[in-house]
Amino acid sequence: MHSTSRPATVAGAVARAVVVVLLAVAGLAGVGTGLAAGADAVPWTVRTAANEFGSDRNNYSYTVDPGGRIEDGLVVANHGTTSLDLAVYSADAFTTDAGQLDLVTEDATSTGVGAWVDPGQDHLTIQPGQSAEVPFAVTVPENATAGDHMGGIVTSLTQGGVERRVGIRIQLRVGGGLKPGLSVEGLGVHYSGTPNPFGKGDATTTYTIRNTGNVILSARQAVSLSGPFGSWPVPSGQIDDSPRLLPGETWQVSVPFRGVVSALQLTGTVTLVPLLTDAAGSTAPLPAVENTTHAWAIPWGLFLLIAVMCVLVVAVLAFRRRQAKISPE
Template sequence: MTSRTRRGAVGLAAALAAAAAVLVSAPAYGGPAADAGWSAAPAPGGGSRPSAGGRAYFYLEGRPGSVLEDTVAVANPGDRPRTVELRGADAYNTHAGAFAVRETGRSTGVGAWVALASTKVKVPPRTRAEVPFTVTVPPDAVPGDHPGAVVVTGGGRESGVRIHLRVTGPTLSALSVEDVSVAATGSGAEIHYALVNRGNAALSPRIAVRADGLFGGEVLQRGARALPVELLPGQRVRLTEKWPGAPWLDSVRVTLTATAAGGAHGSATASYTAFPWAAAGFLLLGGGLAAAAAGGTYVRRRRRRASRASGAEQAGAGARDGDGAGADDGGHEAGCERTLADTGSGAAR
C-alpha cells in the first residue's frame, strides 16, 4: 500500500472532514476482562509501510507541502469506559534506544504539523477507538528524518506512539565524536564520549575503540560494533565504554571511531595517564628514605672530617710548644754562665 498524500489547504480540509468522526470498532476482546487500563498503537494498515503483523510506530514519507494521513488506535480491554486525550508532540530518541517526548510547552516540529480528528475520546469497555490524523509537511521543510509522536493521556498515565516522518529530498549523513575523556575506576577505566548527528538522516551508529600505550604499543583494540541507539538529526547523546583491565601505570592515547550508513564517519582522541596513588606513595616513601639515608651519610662524613681536622690541629700545637721550651732553657743556661763570668768566681780557679 502506498502513502496517501494530499496537498494544499483543500486537501487538508477534506482529510479532516473525512476523519471528523472517531471510529469505535466492535469489541476487540471477547469475554469478561479485568480492568487492565488502555493501550495505544498504530491502527492496522495505513502509513507508508503498513504491516499485517502490526506496526510499532507510524512511518510517513512525503515531499514538502504534502499532507499525510494515518490512524491511531486506543484499545480499552477493561470492564469500564476510559476517556483519553490525544495530542501531537515533538520527540527524540534516548541513548537506550527508546523515544521520548520533548516537552517544551510548544511544538515547533512534527508536533505542530499533526492535526487529530478528535483530541478527546471516550472508549467503551472491551473496544478499540480509532482516531484519524493528518501530518501537514510545511513547504519549506528540510529534507530528511523528522521525529514526532501522538501522545495519549488518561487514567493517570501517558503513552506516546512514535511518528517517523521522512521528508523526501537530498539527505546528508554526518556524524561526529566529541568530548572524549577517560577516568580510572576501581576495576579499570571508563571512556566517556558524545555522539552528535550533524546531518538530516537518522543514523544507527557503530563504534570502534583503540588505545596505544607509551610502553607497549597497542593496549586496547575493539572492532566496530552497533550501539543500542538510533541517532536522530541534530540529536546528541552521551555514552560510556567500560574498560576493565586498563593499564595501571602507563600513558595511553585513546581513539574512538564512529561510523553509520550513508558514509557518516567521525573520530576523536583523548590522552589518559594511569598513575595510581599507591605507587605514587610508594615512590615518595622510597624517595624520602633515600634522601634521609643520603643526609645521614653526609652528616657522618662531615663529623669524621671535623674530627680529623681537630686532631691535626692539636698535634701541630704540641710540636710548637716543645720547640719553644728548649730555646728558653738554653738561654737560661747561657745567662747563668755569663753571670758567673761577671762575678769572677770562675777566674779564681
C-alpha cells in the same frame, strides 16, 4: 554510565506521573501495545488503520517532500468493561536517558512532527468492546529541513493524577539531500593512578556522541587506551552500540579501563561507525569517524620512591663525609 542531553518537558510534567506506551521497532522503546511499564495494563489498544499504506503496520513511516500532505488513521479499541474518554494529540519524539524513544507530554510545545500532525479530534469516547478510527493528517511545511523527523500520535487517560498513554510513532523522511554524520565531542581521559610504585591504576575515557547529520543513526563504538607510541595497550572490553539518535541529539559515554600502566602520557582514541537503518529494517555501516586525546599518567608512587631513595643516598654520603672528617689521622 550513560546520560543524554534531551528536550526537557515543562515543569508541570514533573508533578505528574506519566506512563507511556509506544509501538516501536527494535532499538527504540521496546514495549508493546496494551502494556505499561511499571503499571497495570491499560484497557485499550491502538493500531494503524488499514488503507493504501498497508494493513499490518507496526508504526507510521512516510517519505514526503516539503509542502506535502498525507492522510491516515489510528484505530482505538476499548477492551475494558467501562466507557473510555480519551484525549488524542500528537507530540515530538526524543531519546530518553535509557536510550528509548519517548514522546513529550501534551503540555510541552512540539515544533516538528508533533506540530505537523493534525488529529481529526482531540477527544474520543469509546464504549466497552467497541473500536473507533481517528483520522489524522500530516502537513509538512514548505521550509521543513530534509532528513528524518520523529514524533507520534497519542491517546491518553488521566486518572488520580496519573496519565496513561498509548501511542504509535510517526517517522517522516522529508525529501532532499540526506547527510548522515556523527561526531565525537568532549573526549577526555582521567587516570586515577595507584600508590603502588610498580602497580597499575584505573582510567576512565568519557566522550559525547552527537548526531550532526539529518538522519537517524546509531553508533558502533571502539575505544582504545595506550602509552607512548602505542605501548602497553589496554582493552576496553565490549561496548554496546549507542541507541538510535535523532538529528541533533547527543549520547554521553563513559568507558572504564583496568590495569593501566603509569606511562607518563596516555593516548585515548574513540572510533565510531555510524549505522544507518533503512525502511526495510536492514542496517548499513557508514565510514568511521575518529577522535584522539592525550592525558598525563604520572607514576607518583614511583617518583616518591625514587625521591626517598635519593634522600637516603645523600644522607648516607653526608654521614660518611662527616665521619671521615672526624676520624683520627
